[in-house]
Amino acid sequence: MSQRARRGNRPHEIVERALELSRADGLVVIVKERSDAHLRWAGSALTTNGTTRGRSVTVVATVDGAQGTASGVVSRSAVTAGELEPLVRAAEAAAADAGPAEDAAPLVTEGPAGAGTGFTDAPAETSPEVFAAFAPALEESFRQARADGRALYGFAQHTVVSSYLGTSTGLRLRHDQPTGTLELNARSADGARSAWAGRSTRDFADTDPRQLDAELAGRLGWAERRIELPAGRYDTLLPPAAVADLLIYQQWSATARDAAEGRTVFSRAGGPAGAAQTRVGERLSDLPLTLRSDPAAPGLQCAPFVLAHASGTDASVFDNGLPLTATDWVRGGVLDRLVATRHGAALTGLPVAPAVDNLLLEGGSSDSLDAMVAAAGHDGPTLLLTCLWYIREVDPATLLLTGLTRDGVYLVEGGEVVGAVNNFRFNESPVDLLGRAVAAGRTERTLSREWGDSFPRTAMPPLRVPDFNMSSVSRGV
Numbered sequence: 044m045s046q047r048a049r050r051g052n053r054p055h056e057i058v059e060r061a062l063e064l065s066r067a068d069g070l071v072v073i074v075k076e077r078s079d080a081h082l083r084w085a086g087s088a089l090t091t092n093g094t095t096r097g098r099s100v101t102v103v104a105t106v107d108g109a110q111g112t113a114s115g116v117v118s119r120s121a122v123t124a125g126e127l128e129p130l131v132r133a134a135e136a137a138a139a140d141a142g143p144a145e146d147a148a149p150l151v152t153e154g155p156a157g158a159g160t161g162f163t164d165a166p167a168e169t170s171p172e173v174f175a176a177f178a179p180a181l182e183e184s185f186r187q188a189r190a191d192g193r194a195l196y197g198f199a200q201h202t203v204v205s206s207y208l209g210t211s212t213g214l215r216l217r218h219d220q221p222t223g224t225l226e227l228n229a230r231s232a233d234g235a236r237s238a239w240a241g242r243s244t245r246d247f248a249d250t251d252p253r254q255l256d257a258e259l260a261g262r263l264g265w266a267e268r269r270i271e272l273p274a275g276r277y278d279t280l281l282p283p284a285a286v287a288d289l290l291i292y293q294q295w296s297a298t299a300r301d302a303a304e305g306r307t308v309f310s311r312a313g314g315p316a317g318a319a320q321t322r323v324g325e326r327l328s329d330l331p332l333t334l335r336s337d338p339a340a341p342g343l344q345c346a347p348f349v350l351a352h353a354s355g356t357d358a359s360v361f362d363n364g365l366p367l368t369a370t371d372w373v374r375g376g377v378l379d380r381l382v383a384t385r386h387g388a389a390l391t392g393l394p395v396a397p398a399v400d401n402l403l404l405e406g407g408s409s410d411s412l413d414a415m416v417a418a419a420g421h422d423g424p425t426l427l428l429t430c431l432w433y434i435r436e437v438d439p440a441t442l443l444l445t446g447l448t449r450d451g452v453y454l455v456e457g458g459e460v461v462g463a464v465n466n467f468r469f470n471e472s473p474v475d476l477l478g479r480a481v482a483a484g485r486t487e488r489t490l491s492r493e494w495g496d497s498f499p500r501t502a503m504p505p506l507r508v509p510d511f512n513m514s515s516v517s518r519g520v
Contacts, residue, residue, distance in 0.1 A: 051124040054098075055163045055217075058209035060124055061102055064131045065211065067138060068112070069105035069150050071363045073350060074098065074207040076166035080173055081200040087185040087193075094170065098122060101352045103360045104134035105150070111143030114360055118352060144361070146354050146386035150212045151364035155347045158216045158366075166205035167219040173201045177247045184256040188229065193263060195256065197227040201247060206350055214364045218346040221245045224490060224499055227252060228450065229259035231266075236463070238262035239429055239450035241284060241490035243499045245342065262429070262451050268462030270454055272516075278425040279511035280455070281476075282412055283489035283503040286404065288431040289444065289473035290334065291494045291501065294402055296442055297372060298356040299383035303391040308442035308474050309381060321381060323393060328376040328477040332406040336399035337369035342488055343500040345400035357398055359384040367399050373477075375406070401500035407483025412505040415484050419507065420455035426511070427453040427460060430492035431469070442472045447517050449492065467513035482507040 051060070054074045061072045076098050083091045100122040104115045115137025119130055177199065188195045201223045208216040223244035230237050238259040244250045281289075302309035302321040309322045338347040349365040351358040362384050371379045380396045388395040410418075419425040434446035448466045455461070484505040491501060 054166055054205065054207045057100060057122065057124060057127065058207050061127050061131050062209055062211060064128050065104065067104035067135050068107045070211045071103035071150065071360060072209045073101040073352065073363070076205045078168040078203045079200065080169045080171050081198060082174060082178065083198040085196050087188045087195045092171065100130060102130055102134040103363070104138040106138040108143065112147035113138045113141040114144040114147070115141055116353060116360060144354070146359040146361055146384060148361040148385050150210050150361060151214060152212045154214055154216045154364045155366040158218065158348055160217070162207065162215045162217045167203045169201045169203045173247055174199065177250060177252065181252045184252045188256060191260060192232045193260065194230050195227060196230065199225045199247070206346065208350065208364055210364060216348055216364055220346065222499055223247050224495055225250055227255045227259065229256065229263055231263055236263050236266040237450050239492065241492060241495060243488055243490045243495070265453050265460045266451065266463035270462045270464045272464045274467060274513050274515045276510040276512055278419065278423060278509045280415055280419060280425060280427045281506045281508065282428060283487055283505055284430045284492055285428050286503040286506050287489050287491035287501040288434060288493045289476065290404060290503065291402060291491055291498050292434060292444060293442060293473040294372065296439070297381050298387065299381040299391045299393045300356045300387040302381055307439055308472065309378065321391065321393070322378050323381060324377065326377050327373055327474060328480060330406065330480055330483055331375045332373060332404060332477065332483060333371055333375060334373040334402065334404050335369065335371045336401050336403070338367050338399060340401055340403060343401040343403070343502060345500055349397050356387060357382050359386055362397060365397055367397055370396050370399060403486065403502040404504060405486045407486060407504040410484040412484060415482065415505055415507060416455055416460065417458040420457055425455040426464065427455050432493050434493050437470065442474050443470060444472065445470050466517040468515045468517050470512050470514040476508050479510065480506045480508050
């Protein structure tokens with residue numbers, strides 16, 4: 044490929060060329076350049092490592108008509124400059140064939156200050172060097188695990204996505220998103236005992252696998268004593284990862300329009316349509332908890348503007364480039380905001396509040412999970428969970444979820460862990476759990492076991508919830 048051709052394939056040039064090719068009334072172009080580096084291991088030995096790169100291009104065409112504005116969206120991967128025109132034409136054709144878009148709005152003309160910096164620069168990349176300090180520490184963990192008779196399994200992945208957004212209104216925005224995840228599973232030599240830990244990071248400089256291995260070794264030690272318990276309601280300690288498992292799903296369900304139309308746990312019957320049909324302003328927890336998102340949250344930084352590849356109740360392609368700011372969803376235990384596009388806000392009378400790609404729960408004490416364990420189990424047995432998985436929605440009206448515990452459920456008596464118990468299927472609503480929580484500890488960055496691949500930027504405290512509904516016994520690991 045010639046130097047000129049290579050230049051034509053640079054991300055910002057793809058954006059500009061697509062805009063030049065457009066015959067639509069409006070156009071939005073999103074180019075995402077992705078760079079990955081990963082390590083995988085099994086049986087306390089590295090199995091694979093490598094790097095990958097990829098590109099995706101999304102084109103949103105808008106066409107004005109007598110009945111309103113229609114939109115067409117087409118996304119493709121590995122697009123080069125020579126393949127752009129068919130992509131643009133496909134988006135225009137999709138718009139021409141569509142009826143007026145319900146969420147139609149003028150395209151955004153002004154993004155957040157400074158977000159266009161480096162728009163013409165090359166995309167950011169990761170490389171195996173991101174593991175320069177992590178990999179030797181991982182090898183030390185392997186040696187220690189083999190010496191102690193346990194096996195380590197898991198993976199570490201680092202991804203950098205550079206997003207370039209351009210519109211026919213003149214908007215030019217760019218964001219680089221580094222994302223690192225580590226999942227480590229330890230098993231006893233006979234495979235009968237298992238424990239899991241996960242971490243999120245931006246660069247692996249703050250991630251020590253030796254610390255996680257030591258934590259898992261302790262949990263395998265707890266599991267040497269096995270105790271069978273029946274299904275029932277138990278006083279339960281949920282660690283930050285399990286809290287994230289539940290609250291991410293709650294946040295995905297917290298859309299203004301769906302609530303105002305009576306379809307979710309955040310709906311309120313009676314009264315006129317709109318904001319009065321939602322539970323905004325209602326107390327959800329007696330604890331002074333604040334559930335919030337902030338694009339500038341330290342260690343959890345994310346895009347400060349909307350990047351929407353499709354329209355729905357939680358996003359609108361017409362909102363692309365709209366600035367994102369710190370937003371309190373629950374403030375001091377009271378529901379303060381629901382996710383609202385510009386269209387959703389107009390329908391409900393609630394403030395515009397686009398979704399943000401991180402989530403933090405704050406307002407608890409300074410207690411660590413260990414301190415909360417020491418305070419538990421004095422008036423009866425308490426369960427300490429590790430993580431949840433296979434979470435599915437049972438009833439949207441109450442946000443009742445079902446799922447399974449995994450990789451360690453432990454019994455706490457008199458402030459000490461006395462053994463491991465069998466796994467359970469649970470049936471609970473995260474909204475109800477917030478209302479019943481009697482204690483929250485120190486907020487820390489964590490990784491959801493169930494949703495970490497798609498929503499890795501969370502910070503949660505451990506929660507203590509009485510009467511957690513373990514609806515049946517599960518014989519899974």
